[in-house]
Amino acid sequence: MAELLQYLITGLAVGMVYALIGLCFVLIWKSSGVANLALGQLVLLSSWFTYSMLVQAKLPLWLGFMAVILFALALGWIIERVVLRPLIAQPILSLITVTLGLGYFIEGVVSFIWPWSVAALPRLFPKEPIHIGPTVVSQEHLWVAGISLLIFGLLSLFFRYHKMGIAMRATADDQLAVQACGIPVTTIFSRSWMFACVLAAVGGVLVSSIGGITFGLVETGLKAFSVVILGGLNSFGGALIAGPIIGLAENLGGGYLTPYLWGGIKDIIPFIIIIIVVIIRPYGLFGEERIERI
């Protein structure tokens, strides 16, 4: 029983982080229709940058985080301006593969600048575990889940009430109509990349403050795709619900299936979920079903 609760809470918390990273995908997909496969690499890069700011440059926490956010904004702007702007209106195949190339490039940059391949961020959250009944829950996971929820709330408010957020939703809906209304579509694209990179940075800091910075973060980014696939590619709420589901499936499955199957099943479960979802319900739980016409 204690074991079960443990898995449940860890799963929910990890799932929230997946959801946060998945959100960064949804943001870009919704506004510009680009499938960003470099998600994991963006997370990795911003985690290493945080490491540089906090550990190598020894900045105080608040200044360090300001620097990280600024860095993420700049990164998003540069990526959109240099890599994706020239490819507007190209076939989806090019848009997907260009992010693959981008991810490859970023991986190279990371091992170029930070060749250690493993590092730990300073502790951001208190470490003492909390006892809830018979279970021991690490406080870090709860903090992470809380922060992710907070960001979700802020984002949904932004998309509901802020002018920019409304413009982004409109762009996702119909680019031509938006242009006719006088909304600069390229600015929207650029902003959504900037926001997405900030999300990736926050997600990266949260994940790596618990698990350290490794190349495994790239895989974390890939696992976040199971969240978007399950939740639906263009649904924020879907990501919010699918994240914890994936986290739970991963932790419960890892906990209870490992004795019966080969080890390491935990890392594969999100990928198995992807395949099942794509076969059964490709547009996800809350995604919009695309009806194609010739």
Next chain:
Amino acid sequence: MGLPCGTRNFKYDTDMAILRTRTHWALFILLLAFVFTLPLYLPNRWIGVANLIGITLVAATGLNILIGYCGQLSIGHAGFIAVGAYTSAILTNALGGEWFMLALPASGIMAGLVGLIFGIPSVRVKGFYLAITTIAGQFIIIWVINHWGITGGFVGIKVPYATIGDLIFRTQASQFYLIMGIAALSTFFATNLARTRVGRAFVAVRDNDLAAEVMGVNLFSYKLLAFFIGCFFAGIAGSLLAHWIGFMNAEHFTLTESILYVGMIIIGGLGTTIGPIFGVIFIRLLDQGLLFLTPAIEGAIPALPSGFATGIAPMLFGLTIILFLILEPRGIAHRWVLFKAAYRLWPFSY
């Protein structure tokens, strides 16, 4: 534009022929003679590089059929190569190297069947969904390989030399003929596949799958057929790779390798037969060039960070993929066509 001035067709089979003029034939035979005498004047190390190029070419040709002709984006190609490599490794370990002639097609068929499993979603989804499905497929395949007992797990598995009759492919030079022979055959097959009913159906599916379906192309069978053929080639390449290296573990089949394969056919030119050849040679020679240049650059500029050696290769590869997509999405193959046209029209460029 594709032919010299004054070439006329009087019969359907001259119209269909790939090699039309005597110059074509002469150049083609010269090229074949050049390629197949390479081991005579290349040092052993470079024969090895040529072997790697040949193996990669077989796999890239398969991927080109899948992505370039049929438009089904697969980013799990290294996983399918792994299936072929391990099938061949396990079969020849159990039966002996003389059974290579059986193991080679078996590994192709095995990879093709696994490809079918991960190709099934392609019937309902495309684009990004398919990309993610194949990435998931890659991870699942590698996980199975790492944990299933008969594959040797994380440790790896030793592979005997390929043997046909009395011939044991032990040296780089002898393997060169095996690999290049198969590479030439697969290029020949791919060239002709594109001109058949199946190839044209693939192109129709790529350009607009709904319209193709309305025209009477059975999407289910043609998409799955594309997956089977593409992964069959991957399996053949995997088998060759296993016998060439002589030792297999899952380290050879990472996701980055899969991305590199996609990069190769983009750089070469999607949907052309000559594209994969250019792309594979470009990437593999770039790799070799880096291998030579990196120590020299590091020696000349001591101020470089220590991550230079490991970081420069992915940076360059990623950059090449991005630049090609932005500046020349039709790849080197298109430049090649332009070059041929320019040289035919020279000195009057109109």
